[in-house]
Amino acid sequence: MSSVAPQALALVVCDAVHEDPSTGKRTLLGLFNGLTSRQFPAIHQSLAVYAAITEGYGEYRVTLKITDSEGMSTLYESGTEIRFLDPRTVAEISFTFLRLRFPVAGEYRVQLHVGEHFLTERRLVVRQV
Numbered sequence: 001m002s003s004v005a006p007q008a009l010a011l012v013v014c015d016a017v018h019e020d021p022s023t024g025k026r027t028l029l030g031l032f033n034g035l036t037s038r039q040f041p042a043i044h045q046s047l048a049v050y051a052a053i054t055e056g057y058g059e060y061r062v063t064l065k066i067t068d069s070e071g072m073s074t075l076y077e078s079g080t081e082i083r084f085l086d087p088r089t090v091a092e093i094s095f096t097f098l099r100l101r102f103p104v105a106g107e108y109r110v111q112l113h114v115g116e117h118f119l120t121e122r123r124l125v126v127r128q129v
Helices: none
Strands: 007-014 016-019 026-029 034-037 042-054 058-067 074-084 090-102 106-114 117-128
Touching: 007 026, 007 106, 007 117, 016 042, 016 090, 026 042, 034 042, 042 058, 042 106, 058 090, 074 090
Parallel strands: 034 117
Antiparallel strands: 007 042, 016 026, 042 090, 058 074, 058 106, 106 117
């Protein structure tokens, strides 16, 4: 693995990511920045995250974490391996989490890590209605 961190081009939270089997193009369905629930703990049936990364060279472990507001406690984590043959390549990755449990209303973080490098994060607000 390279010691140089790739660059994040996109990190998008949505309901689902569809990949067309014939073209490889992705469609992001139901983009959002927050969730609502009547009661807590809240269960969210499906949450997908799309990430686009570039400027890498070699093999990397990509990890997506959903954490508390301070980023100290990880609620969910998923990872995959990617390989860049050329730094100009754009790697597109999607993660899907089913039946997410949010213990309390508040702010959470969706964080993207490549190897030991933190690349970027998105805020996810979970509100009580």
